[in-house]
Amino acid sequence: MNDKQYALAWEKESKQYNEKNKIYDKLSKLIPCGKVLEIGCGIGAGTYFLSLEHEVLSLDNNKFLINKAKNFINNQKIKYKSQKEHKYKIHNCELLELTSKDK
Numbered sequence: 001m002n003d004k005q006y007a008l009a010w011e012k013e014s015k016q017y018n019e020k021n022k023i024y025d026k027l028s029k030l031i032p033c034g035k036v037l038e039i040g041c042g043i044g045a046g047t048y049f050l051s052l053e054h055e056v057l058s059l060d061n062n063k064f065l066i067n068k069a070k071n072f073i074n075n076q077k078i079k080y081k082s083q084k085e086h087k088y089k090i091h092n093c094e095l096l097e098l099t100s101k102d103k
Contacts, residue, residue: 006065007062007065014045027049028049031053031054034054036050036054036055036057039058039059039095040058040059041060041066041090042065044071044090045072047069047088048076048086050088051073051087052086055087056087057088058089059090059095061092063092073086
């Protein structure tokens with residue numbers, strides 16, 4: 001499976017879980033106050049809900065998922081007419097091979 005196929009599969013599964021159970025919203029409420037390091041942005045649902053109450057740094061190496069995540073977050077802001085600033089950054093990197101710039 002290439003990166004694009006993986007991103008499409010992840011998107012399908014992620015949407016199913018979130019639409020049925022609002023799982024990302026529920027999980028984000030379990031996180032105590034403070035900054036959050038998210039490993040893998042997925043399609044951005046977790047990042048979005050975390051960013052409602054936290055400053056989030058999300059690391060991912062799949063450019064297709066990163067683009068989906070950014071689009072998802074921007075669409076949520078429009079959908080909910082959110083004026084609140086969402087503090088998040090999605091960083092493209094290889095988690096197990098961080099460069100000095102990544103660190």
